Amino acid sequence: MILSGWESVFFWIFSIAAIVAGLLTVMARNAVHSALFLISSLVSIAALFILLGAEFIAGVQILVYVGGVMVLFLFVIMLVNVGAEEEGRAAIFNRTPQVAAALIFSLLLVLGLLLAINRGYKGLPKAETPETVVANREAQQQTLPPNATGVSRLTSDTQRVGSSLYSYAALPFEIASVLLLVAIIGSVMLARTLKQELAADDVDPEIVSNPTPPAGN
């Protein structure tokens, strides 16, 4: 897999954007700013997915993460926000020795990962040069059907992802649906107030808030 031409330009733009936005996510003082930087990082990663030919996953990423999960995050930040962090009264990081140890070990981890990628990548089979990749891609595109306007071509990758989700990944797919059901019920159970909990258990809230027994008993 080798990118060339405009693809490589966009690759560098979006990968640098993703890394800078990720750093700002971790370092921003305001949690809302953190969430917004995380959104831009996720959108840049979705653009990288498109460069890699995974259009369906890019769409799912933007719909589910940016449209769903991050909105949930923003709601919870609004519900919970204490305001001491962005006013500078509370520290945003842990105590200094903890931060130093964490950064040192992260640095060791990044060095180890880069070394592993450097060593291991040489062993992978790659019998292609940029020219053959471009030629192969153009030859593949000639076999695809043209779209309605006739300008570009339709790829069948998304169709293949969908059919493999329902054929050989059918069991994990069903398990994932059960997992989502459990998550829905679990978050409803976790987030309800004491009053709602008592009402669900058919207990009169008056008894709990007023534990003295009525007179004459």
Add this chain to the structure above:
Amino acid sequence: MNYLTPVFGLLFQETNSRVSAALEGIKHPDLSKFLVIAAILFIIGVAGVLTRRNIIVIFMSIELILNAANLNFIAFSRYLQDTAIGSPLSGQVFTVFVIVVAAAEAAIGLGIVIALYRNRETIWIDEIDLLKW
């Protein structure tokens, strides 16, 4: 740049070939560049989890880690498509499941945060130490 090549070539033969290899890597990014980007995003997420005090930002760092893994999956899926070694789309299928699990994890985790904030009035992880000692 070509007319300078003999001059530099005499002085820095080794460096010159390395520089041209690096330039080639920048002009034509391949699988290893995607792996490096994903590794850097992963480390940023790990550092965020380890250093921040706000539990919501820690959740966001976990999302960043999961996305670095997704990027690896998609990059290897494309690599397998191009070199025709294995089943080409299983990486994309697995990424769908990672996104599903991330969504479920965020919903449950944020539910826990809300319940915690109702009971303890705090979202700082160094004050949430009821189970610690």
